[in-house]
Amino acid sequence: MRLNRYLLSVATVSLFCAGCATKGYVSDEIAAFEARMNGTMSESLAAYEARIEANKKTADEALMRATEAGKLAEGRLLAQTIMTNDDVRFDVDSYVLGDDARSALAGLIGELKSKNKGVYIEVQGHTDASGPENYNMELGEERAEAVVAYLHTDLQIPLHRISLFSYGEGMPVADNDTEDGRAMNRRVTVVVMS
Secondary structure, three states: OHHHHHHHHHHHHHHHHHHHHHHHHHHHHHHHHHHHHHHHHHHHHHHHHHHHHHHHHHHHHHHHHHHHHHHHHHOOEEEEEEEOOOOOOOOOOOOOOOHHHHHHHHHHHHHHHHOOOOOEEEEEEEOOOOOOHHHHHHHHHHHHHHHHHHHHHOOOOOHHHEEEEEEEOOOOOOOOOOHHHHHHHOOEEEEEEO
C-alpha cells in the first residue's frame, strides 16, 4: 500500500512536471508566433500605407488635371502654339530650350502684351514613347518647366497666370514607330486663354 502511494506520488509529480514543461513550450511558441504575426502585420500595414499614398498622389494629379481642364473650358482660347523639333529642337532625353524656341515664345507673348490681354497660359510637356512611362512623365514636366521658367524669368509673365503639366507619352501626335514621328511627339504645347 505504501508502495502504491509512493508510485502514485511519483506519477503525479511526473505528470505535473511534464505539464509545466508543456506550458513553457506552449508559451514560447505562442510568443514566437505573435512576434512573427506582428512583423507580418507591420509589413502589410506599411505596404497598405504605401498603396494609399500612391493612390492619393494619383487622385491629386487627376484633380489637378480636372481643375486645369475646367479653367480651359471656362476660358476663351486666344492662341495655341505647338513647339516641336522644328522650333524647339528637343533632343532625345533633353528639355533644353534653344534660341528658336525662345524667339517663338517671345513672339507669342509680345503679341499678347501688345493687345494688353489678361491671359492665362497653360504649358503642356510631351515626349515620345521611347523610354519608360514614368521617366517620360518626368521629362515632359521638365520640358514644360523650361518653358515656364523662360516665360516668367525672361518675359516677365507672372507665375499665377501660368500652369504646367506633363502628358508624357500619353498624347502622341504622330507614330512613335518612326524617327520623324518620335521627333514630332517631343514637343511643348502652349495654350493661351482669356
